[in-house]
Amino acid sequence: MPAKEFEISKTFGVISEGDFQKEVNLISWNGRKEKIDIRGWNDTHTKCGKGIVLTTNEAKALREILNCMEL
Template sequence: MAELKYEIKETIAVLSESPKGWTKELNLISWNGRAPKYDLRDWAPNHEKMGKGVTLTKEDLEKLKEVLGTSF
């Protein structure tokens, strides 16, 4: 499997923290040197490991915000 490279450009929010110290975060991340995208996933302390997550474009995030704003 190819090595996955990432750079967290900005931490937007830490949504929660588990008893083991893992945090659910919304970050702006550059994956493999590409343009940064919004990313929501669980991270181990110090970001040495990550859980499965979802990566969103700015347009995806704006649409999600719109949908959540009208649904709740």
């Protein structure tokens, strides 16, 4: 899926590498407020896969859930 209008202001980390590298970024989509974004990207960040956008509170909640999981 071609990436719409977006701005990555910070990359927090890479989850996994591959054709579509899964990343955690701080992104403003279509000029809207920046949110934490988890999705896959091609190497030139011109295409992205489906993903999820989280507010800071949602990211905190996700962190708590993941910290309780036996992985």
